[in-house]
Amino acid sequence: MARVRDERASQFRKGALELVILALLDRGELYGVEIVDRLAERPGLEASAGTIYPLLSRLKKAGVVDTTWRESPVGPPRKYYRLSPAGASELTEMTRSWRDIAAAIDDVLTGGADDA
Amino acid sequence: MARVRDERASQFRKGALELVILALLDRGELYGVEIVDRLAERPGLEASAGTIYPLLSRLKKAGVVDTTWRESPVGPPRKYYRLSPAGASELTEMTRSWRDIAAAIDDVLTGGADDA
DNA sequence: CACGCTAGCTTGTGATGCAAGGTAGCATCG
DNA sequence: CGATGCTACCTTGCATCACAAGCTAGCGTG
Numbered sequence: 666m667a668r669v670r671d672e673r674a675s676q677f678r679k680g681a682l683e684l685v686i687l688a689l690l691d692r693g694e695l696y697g698v699e700i701v702d703r704l705a706e707r708p709g710l711e712a713s714a715g716t717i718y719p720l721l722s723r724l725k726k727a728g729v730v731d732t733t734w735r736e737s738p739v740g741p742p743r744k745y746y747r748l749s750p751a752g753a754s755e756l757t758e759m760t761r762s763w764r765d766i767a768a769a770i771d772d773v774l775t776g777g778a779d780d781a
Numbered sequence: 782m783a784r785v786r787d788e789r790a791s792q793f794r795k796g797a798l799e800l801v802i803l804a805l806l807d808r809g810e811l812y813g814v815e816i817v818d819r820l821a822e823r824p825g826l827e828a829s830a831g832t833i834y835p836l837l838s839r840l841k842k843a844g845v846v847d848t849t850w851r852e853s854p855v856g857p858p859r860k861y862y863r864l865s866p867a868g869a870s871e872l873t874e875m876t877r878s879w880r881d882i883a884a885a886i887d888d889v890l891t892g893g894a895d896d897a
Numbered sequence: 898c899a900c901g902c903t904a905g906c907t908t909g910t911g912a913t914g915c916a917a918g919g920t921a922g923c924a925t926c927g
Numbered sequence: 928c929g930a931t932g933c934t935a936c937c938t939t940g941c942a943t944c945a946c947a948a949g950c951t952a953g954c955g956t957g
Contacts, residue, residue, distance in 0.1 A: 673878040674882055676795070676796030677797060677879055679792070679795040679944070680795045680796075682944095682945080683792070684886070684890075688889045692892065707885050707888070709882045709885045710882070712946085713947070715945080718905065718907085719907085719945085719946095720944085722906085737904080737953090739903075740904065740954060742953075743903090743904065758789065759789055762793060762825075763793055765790070765825050766790055766826070769823050769824065770801060770826070772823070774800075774804050774876055774879070792944095795914070796913085798913095812935080812936090814935060830935090831916060831937090832914050832916095834937055835913080835938085853923090853935080855933090855934075856934040856935065857921065857922040860936070900956085901955090901956090902955085902956105903952100903953085905952085905953105906949105906951080907948100908947105908948085909949105910946085910947090911944100911946090912945085913943085914942090914943085915940105915941090915942090916939105916941090917938100917941105920938100921934100921937105922933105922935085922936105924931100924932090924934105925931085925932085927931105
């Protein structure tokens with residue numbers, strides 16, 4: 666049954682992953698594997714590397730994140746991602762959109778605004 | 782800019798639409814066009830008929846909704862959708878999943894659970 | 898120099914939102 | 928009684944996206 670639960674969660678997560686990643690980067694730069702690990706710590710927000718990297722590519726192409734290669738003390742170089750100025754305002758607006766949608770859904774769930 | 786806002790909203794809505802429709806049907810049976818209209822009343826949850834009908838087909842195939850044809854006083858017959866017993870428990874579990882995910886996202890947005 | 902770990906990225910698939918278009922019942926108007 | 932228009936259901940084609948699986952490559956150790 667855990668599988669079914671996971672699939673449901675996966676549905677909800679769609680579209681919100683981008684917001685969550687921007688929010689994480691708002692607190693400081695991170696590299697790919699680190700982002701995957703941070704998400705894995707939060708039940709319901711897990712995402713595999715195969716999901717994260719294409720998303721990060723899209724974010725970079727869209728100009729909302731900037732990247733820097735840095736040496737690693739223990740392995741291959743890491744590509745650090747950080748919010749660009751455009752990314753910061755995108756985060757602000759996405760956060761507002763998110764709150765609106767979440768409120769609308771909660772409203773439906775609680776039977777609100779029902780004039781029948 | 783309104784267009785940009787809509788696209789963002791569209792991203793978030795993904796996956797949540799199903800939950801919202803089940804929640805609407807939980808209050809009584811509705812037919813297709815009526816569902817589209819109800820969603821249109823709620824800013825952020827709008828969805829076109831081309832989105833709704835395939836989704837309703839999937840829900841029927843999955844056994845979470847039942848359907849009944851009824852005559853209309855003013856036009857062609859309407860196909861009414863209503864929650865099946867399986868749909869009711871699905872709604873319960875999806876609601877729980879939704880609240881979990883929404884809480885996790887809010888947590889990230891507010892900088893919660895940050896041990897750095 | 899082979900193995901294994903870390904790290905980044907690509908490919909292929911399936912699901913899904915959505916615009917556009919198609920079919921059809923019913924009523925009204927000339 | 929044919930044309931027009933409204934309501935209602937549904938399909939097609941396309942673009943996006945999460946995801947599993949797999950690939951490349953740097954670096955250190957035995």
